[in-house]
Amino acid sequence: MEKASPHAERKMPLRKGAWSPEEDQKLTDYIKRFGIWNWSQMPEPAGLARSGKSCRLRWLNYLRPGIKRGNFSKEEEETILKWHQVLGNRWSAIASKLAGRTDNEIKNHWHTRLKKCFKNNLAPTTVSDIDVDQNGLSGIDPKVSDDHLDGSLGIPISVPHLFMADDLSSSSSTDPPHPAVEKDGNQSTEENFGSSNAFEELQSLWEQPFSLEEYLCMVETEPGIMAPTSAVWLQEPIYPSISYDGTAMGFGI
DNA sequence: AACAAAATCAACCGCTGTGCG
DNA sequence: CCGCACAGCGGTTGATTTTGT
Numbered sequence: 001m002e003k004a005s006p007h008a009e010r011k012m013p014l015r016k017g018a019w020s021p022e023e024d025q026k027l028t029d030y031i032k033r034f035g036i037w038n039w040s041q042m043p044e045p046a047g048l049a050r051s052g053k054s055c056r057l058r059w060l061n062y063l064r065p066g067i068k069r070g071n072f073s074k075e076e077e078e079t080i081l082k083w084h085q086v087l088g089n090r091w092s093a094i095a096s097k098l099a100g101r102t103d104n105e106i107k108n109h110w111h112t113r114l115k116k117c118f119k120n121n122l123a124p125t126t127v128s129d130i131d132v133d134q135n136g137l138s139g140i141d142p143k144v145s146d147d148h149l150d151g152s153l154g155i156p157i158s159v160p161h162l163f164m165a166d167d168l169s170s171s172s173s174t175d176p177p178h179p180a181v182e183k184d185g186n187q188s189t190e191e192n193f194g195s196s197n198a199f200e201e202l203q204s205l206w207e208q209p210f211s212l213e214e215y216l217c218m219v220e221t222e223p224g225i226m227a228p229t230s231a232v233w234l235q236e237p238i239y240p241s242i243s244y245d246g247t248a249m250g251f252g253i
Numbered sequence: 254a255a256c257a258a259a260a261t262c263a264a265c266c267g268c269t270g271t272g273c274g
Numbered sequence: 275c276c277g278c279a280c281a282g283c284g285g286t287t288g289a290t291t292t293t294g295t
Contacts, residue, residue: 018263018289040280056281057264092283107284108262260292269283274276 015049019058023048027055028063061102068100072109080106 015023030046036059039052048055061067072080076098083094091103091110098106 016265038280051265052280053266053282054264060282061263089284103283104263111285112261256295258292258294261290263287263289265287266285267283268285269281271279271281273278273280 013049014051014054016054019062023050024058024063027059031059031063057104061104066100067102072101076101077109080110084110 026047030042030048034042034045036042039056041052042048043050043052043055046055050058079097080094083097087093089107091107095101095103095106
């Protein structure tokens, strides 16, 4: 429940629905000029009759530099599938593995794919021709697999690939750099874990390809190993912190 | 060509986590 | 410690577009 703030009191009723090009321009211009300082207070000086939430969503999902539009590539779909096996419906975490893709976009893509799967009673491989092992997920903890899944989506995960640093920049070289990468090119794979020891331990365990089932079993029986779904593991910047002059966003102004 | 159904996607809603006074 | 304000996330909705009949 969004709490009412003093700043939320407006003379104009808040606009809802689709954004007009003019609104997009206003928001973009404002952020370019002043940066992001407070979503709930920005709309008014920006000349927008929108809630801060709406502005934030619009910026993060569509106006932010580096957003990639259009169809998902096979590689992107593979990445989503793999990470979804590990992270479940943590769309923002999955999005952080795909340069230029937003959590909303990935979420939508996933759900539309699932609809097809349910309808046809097929694995999602019919949508994109990913080679999927049909044996993988039976008996998996529904908390970790997706509760929407029918269990047909068994993917043998070659985990070392999952944690390759280039997962952050797996898109084609012509794509604009992902903000997170652009801001912190040194962001290492290890930063995905609470400690480098944990990372090394996992990496050594994951040198061999294995199934998600095996992974889940391992996490359950090895208390020393941090499950990737833990809060600390997920602590990585998805979006850059944006300076007041917008330079961190690559505006170059 | 017209209509219906299905698919897609942008946006909203409500909740949780976090920081700060 | 508590309450408030805000950011962020995931689920859901609804409008639009595409596809099928």
